[in-house]
Amino acid sequence: MDRILIFLVLAALLLLSACTRHHVTADTTHKVEIAPIYVTVDINLKVQRALDDALAFQGSWRMFLLKKNSGSSNNQEQDIREIKMKKANRLFILFWILLFVSAGMAAWAQDRDKQDVVQSMKDRHAELIQAKDQGLVGEAWNGLAGIVDENAPAEIRELVNAENSDRRVLFQIIARETDTSVQEVALQNRIRMYRLAAADHFVQDKDRNWVRKKDLQP
Numbered sequence: 001m002d003r004i005l006i007f008l009v010l011a012a013l014l015l016l017s018a019c020t021r022h023h024v025t026a027d028t029t030h031k032v033e034i035a036p037i038y039v040t041v042d043i044n045l046k047v048q049r050a051l052d053d054a055l056a057f058q059g060s061w062r063m064f065l066l067k068k069n070s071g072s073s074n075n076q077e078q079d080i081r082e083i084k085m086k087k088a089n090r091l092f093i094l095f096w097i098l099l100f101v102s103a104g105m106a107a108w109a110q111d112r113d114k115q116d117v118v119q120s121m122k123d124r125h126a127e128l129i130q131a132k133d134q135g136l137v138g139e140a141w142n143g144l145a146g147i148v149d150e151n152a153p154a155e156i157r158e159l160v161n162a163e164n165s166d167r168r169v170l171f172q173i174i175a176r177e178t179d180t181s182v183q184e185v186a187l188q189n190r191i192r193m194y195r196l197a198a199a200d201h202f203v204q205d206k207d208r209n210w211v212r213k214k215d216l217q218p
Helices: 002-020 041-054 076-133 154-178 183-194
Strands: 135-140 145-147 202-204 210-212
Touching: 041 154, 076 135, 076 154, 135 154, 135 183, 135 210, 145 154, 154 183
Parallel strands: 135 202
Antiparallel strands: 135 145, 202 210
16 A cells, blocks of 8 residues: 555655746748638637637636545454554545645646747837837738738838747647637737727738728628
């Protein structure tokens, strides 16, 4: 029984170690391409809700029950069996406690990553809006931000690169949360950002040309 205890504890600790080392990573050099995807309205609304909840600053459109059996007996063998059963129950409870703790830490780590990304985007939001007002930056067809003016200064390019890096990470997180694809999240973000864009802000049309939102053809 002691060997079983050691094995269970080691297994749980290994799982805990693996979970706490989890980090969300993204290939920031990968371009998100939107292919025609036909999904249900429910999935679209689910992704839109997740984006709205995370990016509200932009605007918005177990418990185990263990039954304990009690009883008494003068039989020594039955007493031994009861002792073993109680010990097994304690091992069972210990294992699941460690498992829940590790799962909770993994969820906390992912939530922390999401909060960090959202805060990063929030911190640059005003600067991004200013660049859009100046006609230097717009919303691209792939759900990312894009450079409208090829002569835009280096700091504007750095701003867009930082924004897109955060967006790609957030797309991956929301895709996991909503059990959908990164491409679908990017598509829904494009729809959302087009709706939130000011009339004079630039967006890309289906031919990837930059036009002001008020001139965008349906």
